[in-house]
Amino acid sequence: MGCTEPIAVAYAAAYARDVLGMRPERIELRVSANIVKNVKGVTVPNTGGMRGLEAAAIAGVVGGDAARKLEVLQSLDPGQLEEVRRLVQEGMCKVSLAEGIEGLYIEVWAFAPPEEKAASATETAGVPVQASAHVVVEHTHTGIALVEKDGRLVFDRNNAKAADTSGQSTMELRRDECAGCDAAPRESSMAFVSADRHEYAFLNVRDILEFADTLRLRDIEAPLRAQIELNQAIAQEGLKGDWGVSVGKTLMKYRDASDVRVRARALAAAGSDARMAGCPMPVVINSGSGNQGLTVSLPVIEFARTLKVGEEKLLRALAVSNLVALEQKEYVGKLSAYCGAVSAAVGAAAGIAYLQGASYEQLSAVVIDSIATADGILCDGAKSSCAAKIATALESAMLALELGMHEGRRFRDGEGLAGADVEETIRNVGIVAKNGMRATDAEIIRVMLER
Incomplete structure (x- = not known):
């Protein structure tokens, strides 16, 4: 619900409040530059138009429900908004940049009001004691990696057998704190692969097609039916309402x-348009991104309706579009200077080609033509112009469909980043996006932070 980066901040803050066991007096937030970039210009949902890291974190503390994860602010009551605004103005949340950390990283410290320590034989009365909680989210938007309370280790994802000061293992000590925590990243010897999680290393276009052809619908229909229902609903709201700069409505008009x-x-x-302007309607995401979830699904759904294919074919095509988009993330990573709308649009092109009965060779040509055309779009954070970038990336995807599917043409090996086959092309573009655009990303963030 809402742009996933401010929602992840709200989730981490609400989680830290729950670990603390009370409303904190103050919170400190330390985040990676890419989190700064994707929160700075986007509206936090259910906050009456507030923006920024402080608003997201304080909204999570005041009214967030961590159990809802990426719908954490669904529980924020309109009556709490004035309190959120007041606490933002009073500086309850202090923000700092996590220097040298790339990708998705959020660190929250929550501090309770100080209490006077009781006198004892070895302690001096009147010494203030301040309870605290420390939570780290990394790699994924709900990926709890570290939990501490009052300086005591509760959970460490990278060392689940670690012991705290009491000698108990972290998992034995507070098993409830680890509910929903993601598994630790797998090791990989492939230096060109994204440092995020290596969770898509076994994806390739040929196997994705075989999976789509042979899967049991009952295994995948629940999330894909939700993607159809929820993503169509917010798209219609975007066409009806006055959200952002109304890119969708403008396309339909002109x-x-x-x-x-x-x-x-x-x-x-x-x-x-609706999501970036703070519409609280939920969407089904792809690679941690609602915009990418919209981009991989809605074009495929609309083409399926026009082609009058059955629901089974649509669900199988959505499996293709989602997985082709995810394969690219193995190289690019979840957050970088490379616009995720491009990866998602490539996935949509693959899904539409599947609807039209494409062979492996035809679908590969569509992916190559699509990814090699719009691979230069920059990500300068989440905001209203994301809708225009989606429209632009999808225009390239439509051209790739015509070139690769209908004309049987594709960019050849050695033409720019196009490789000998679809897998090499995905790899080439991904390496440039992750490694080559690192300096570009740093410069984008520097410019944004100076404003």
């Missing part, structure tokens, strides 16, 4: 709305 290619772009853009 382009031929009878053309499925226009509607596919407009619907995805409209969903982003």
